[in-house]
Amino acid sequence: MKFEKKAVIFDLDGVICFTDKYHYQAWKALADRLGIYFDEKINDRLRGVSRMASLEIILERATETYTEEQKEAFATEKNDTYRDLLKNMSPADLTDEVKDTLNELRNRGYKLSIGSSSKNTKFILGQLGLGDFFDAIADGTDITHSKPDPEVFLKSAAKIGIDPADCAVVEDAKAGIEAAKAGGMTALALFGDAKGCGMEDYDLTSFSDLLNIL
Ligand code: B16
Ligand code: MG
Numbered sequence: 001m002k003f004e005k006k007a008v009i010f011d012l013d014g015v016i017c018f019t020d021k022y023h024y025q026a027w028k029a030l031a032d033r034l035g036i037y038f039d040e041k042i043n044d045r046l047r048g049v050s051r052m053a054s055l056e057i058i059l060e061r062a063t064e065t066y067t068e069e070q071k072e073a074f075a076t077e078k079n080d081t082y083r084d085l086l087k088n089m090s091p092a093d094l095t096d097e098v099k100d101t102l103n104e105l106r107n108r109g110y111k112l113s114i115g116s117s118s119k120n121t122k123f124i125l126g127q128l129g130l131g132d133f134f135d136a137i138a139d140g141t142d143i144t145h146s147k148p149d150p151e152v153f154l155k156s157a158a159k160i161g162i163d164p165a166d167c168a169v170v171e172d173a174k175a176g177i178e179a180a181k182a183g184g185m186t187a188l189a190l191f192g193d194a195k196g197c198g199m200e201d202y203d204l205t206s207f208s209d210l211l212n213i214l
Contacts, residue, residue, distance in 0.1 A: 001202065003186055003213055006166040008105060009156045012116035012139075014047060014172030014192050015207075017093055017128055019086065019118075026082035027058060030074055036062050044193050048173030050117055050146035051075050079120075086120065091129035101208045102133070110214065111135045115156040115169065117146045136160045147175040150183030157183070168214065170204070188213075 014020045024043045031038035038058055046054040055075050059066065066074070106112060113136040114121060121139035125131050136159035143151045157164045169180035172192030177200045180187035189200035190207060202213060 001213055003168055003202070005110070005168045005186060005214060007111035007113065007135075007157065007160055007162040007168070008210070008214065009113050009115045009153055009167050009169045009180075009185070010134075011048065011169070011171045011173065011176050012114055012121055012124060013118055015170050015190055016098060016114075016130070017089070017124065019089075019124060020047065020172070020192075022082055022085040023054075025085060026078045027054065029081050030078045031058055034062065034074075047192050047194075048117055048147040048171070048175040048179075050140065051079065051119070053146060083120065083123070086124060086127060089124065089127040094128045094130065095207075097206065097208050101210055104211055105214065108214070111160045111162055113156045113160050114138065115153040116140065117143075117152060147173065148178035148182065150179045150185075153180055153183045153185060157185070170207075170210070171200075174199070 010016055023046065028038055036058060045057050052075055055071060102112060112134055114134050116139045119140035121137060136156060138152050138156035138159060142155050145151045153169055154164060157167050164184040168186040168188055170188045170190055171177050171180060171194045172190055174193045174197040177187045177189055177194045177197055181199055187200045188202050188204050189195045190204040194200060195203050
């Protein structure tokens, strides 16, 4: 199968890099401190959703109710732990497969951009040595509605000046696949709960599989 597209919009966490393991560790530390059960299966539901929406999912199992101020403090605590973990990232955390595939897609003339719910996107891309690589970045600082709302992908497409119908989105989250489809884009599922979710246009076998279909 081949898709005729002009641009590829990449999710960040779980697609370009594996910051999902750091999100898990940081949320787990908070949940353990609060005595709330949390595991990797629950963590899958946090993929692609905003920080506060993630916290609400974790608090579904809390026995106490918390004020908005307490929730803000919990989100800050988690983000501080997460950013401490991100400080250890370097260009070595970018796999050769991702690096080579991105370069080849650029050689083939595709516009390449990011559509991530994360407010830490620019920091992470800098850590990976990709600070200047993408044609545009739309992230958690640009949007009011996180995935499954299409806002972040529509903003990313607008920033590169490409019609949504000419964009393919690569996602590891079911919420992201839903967002891509709601935005009128082609949805390519890689890893996570995106694969086999039933709404994707194509299941990628690996990141470099992009070179077989684009
Ligand atoms: P932050 P993506 C998402 O990134 C993560 O998958 C999700 O787990 C996280 O809650 C969200 O970013 C917000 O991240 O707390 O750093 O602002 O998958 O959309 O690249
Ligand atoms: Mg993701």
